[in-house]
Amino acid sequence: MNMQVREHSGSSVVVDDGSIVIRIGCPAGSTDGSGPDAAAVSRADRAALLNFAARADCYQGLVMWHRYQAVYSLYRAKQAESEADASVDAYTRLFDPQCQTAASYATAAGVRQYAGELFVDRAIACFERIPAIGRLMRDGILNVCWFVRAVEQTALVDDGDLLAFIDAEIAHRLAGMGGLSANRVESTVAAIVAEHDPDAATLTREQVASSKKVSVTPVADGVSEMVIVGSTEDAAISLGAINALADGVCPFDPRTKQARRSDAATALLQQSQFTCLCERDDCVSELAPAQIDARRAQVMIHVVVRKQTLDGVSQLPAYEEGVGPISARHARELVRRPDAVIRELDLDTVIADCTRHAGRYRPSAAVDTAVRALFGTCTVAGCDRPAWKSDLDHVVEFDHRDPGNGGPTCVCNLNPKCRFHHGVKTHAEGWVDDQIVDANGVIWTEVTTPEGVTVRRQAMNLWLLPELGHIQCRHGVSFGVSDSSATRPENRHAGNEPERRLTRTQAKHRYRMQRRAANRRRREIATVTDGEPPF
Template identity: 60%
Template structure:
């Protein structure tokens, strides 16, 4: 007997065949040609093979769930309802058996059985994504955690379908992106599930000291999400004043700065040099701390109470509508309206085509939420805004435009990687439906695509017409109909031109693949 599950990829299907004596996993080679294809296939296997562990986990869940169902049926047949049967209920007993067989603690076993029960009763559609290798076991666990407070079975069935659809189309998944995507859906349709979590956290505000060894202890401060971010940013503002020769790591600096601030002791540079250039006076520290800003982006109807759509807290992720209204009501909150209509007129600052307007700056950061590089969760307001197709300062008409279609946030590391390391190619695509996608192609030739995480918050951004008219679009190389430049190019200009040609080639290949796939069975290749 053999069973097969399959996952759609950009050109073919991944398959997993389970027989009585073996599990065979087939991972297709990426759609690449030439000498880099073998390296791309090797990279794809190394990076994605862990997702097929979900198939084995799904079958483990199926086995333990079958035992749970049988034990529950046996308990119903016996009809006993005593103090002991309530303590040692079917789930407890099945978990006890599993704990003995697996060599784990009872609590760990109960978590496993509860996850199996959720896989087949609460979120079976998401469970099938686990089985088919579209999400990893760790990501599945995030979904179980984020939906644990939803108690309405009809609503849970709806959320299960919504979450599965979102995760199967979002692309570029990480644990944080999975958690945020689920949080948005739950917060919009069942605010109580999110509010209860927030109320529990608020009720459990605490400071705990745990001894670690003879000379060290840890202090755990439990507080609200926004205050936790402000505390970390304030500590970063303090430690920014040490000189470049301070030998401590960033973590050690934060620890020493926190201890100094809480105890009232001075925080000093540890370089030991007579020419130390540290700026740690009270005035200098206060000036840096005054620049700490916490960014929250919310819809107007969320703030006025007519919508339950979540908001975005930079550095944290989606927050409930009630939480957003609490933050807006804080006495230190400053509200600024984000008017997307301004982008219809112009998206670059007048007189400086390189600099985006404040509206575009905010919208571009908010719609991505984090560094746009696949796998990076650096908060958007701690990133640079990058022109995907590079801006040509010598001839702006021949370079990438300052436009929503060509701007996204990148952390300094990935901005530098794209700019200075050979072989990397990034691109940004806006679909006809306004969904903004980013693509990263590695030097091995492997291309990974992901959606901008917060299209649900600013869906209008991708529908705004580009303001750069017939000038260069990302991937076009130069204005349509324009003659080839006759002057010699600098090395940087040549690199930019090469990258634009590669983007154009990638787009043509992608469009051809989409057309072929739609002609075959009408399904998009992602």
């Protein structure tokens, strides 16, 4: 047998009967210590270097899949021997095939028995419980850590037929989401498990809740670490209260932010006074009770939930800021909290605002909430900064001089970016992002690095707000800089001095439009060749 498993950009994996041959294309100049001369590195070379640095380990999942297959074969052999042996006693049941396989693996690998049992358990899950997700690891779509987390999240699903459905649904959704991250994989698995087996999600939450505790561990001479384990909501509110106190000091306080937090938490627990340590006569700290209470009032946890879920008609999960999908039961419990505030989001209002006010710079409150709920986090791959703690960014830049010529203030052109990634896009050269709504109403975001590497992925919470992918925009799909916006500024230079035809900002926007157009043309060609994404 000779099976080609994967081939991409000069790299390949071939699995023969007796060997696994992995060939990874190594970019020129990356094998020696010096690397290529900086001036000689083209954009294509930089893209190759970046792809190699970021993705050269994607075949570890294939190797791990075969390692799991090997130990699973050992387990099945021991299980067959055990079933054929009629002399079963208490000790045989104690040292069952799984235990014995783990002991053999632990001895050979030089690890503890517990680690061996975990490895065997994951191998069994890979081939018996969630084989479709396991194949995603084999094919390099998931890394080993993401697969292990999926094993843990599906561990309490005990109905075989339901587990097979959940396995297939998770694999299908993950395979079509584009660029993945640990948070995105975990959120997807959590949403599907919570929707189709709420009891498994509830049991998981109850197991975690039973581990609530407070512990103190000495760290160094005179310093100890206190750990409080509690509910996610209480932890977030408590941190907000600590920050509300710690942020009241003046700019000249000598402590770091973490040190101020520690002192503020201690003051809250001991009901003692928290003061600024600047020791200046002109201290402008804001530590009066009314000022602290005003900052605490701004602490919020956002939960997005369908009305049908709150009414008990549907078991569709909700989405909690900073956590991810939560079960319908959990969402209903949160609504019953005395400090909960319910605000209805009318999607018809969102659609109307997008069509009526696309030329306005600031989105309406309804559009703002809908966009943050749709994406959940910063839209740059790998960044988990919550959307409500991020900036809303016009993907195609808004033109303040001629709003009709720039990007619209619409769901199709807005997404959240954390302050760092918003700054990178705005001020660093070469970063281009794009947002596309395909024919099926799926909203995609793209980020292209200065090296030319493009990462494309779906809006994370489209499963919760699918209507947002079907807004009939009236402003079209192409935005650019017109001749009127490209004219020279009124403040012209005197005499024959050189003048800019475009300001620096206009030039940067034009470059981004050209890159977006090139990316879209390349994507259209790929769609014709390979079908709808993922490619």
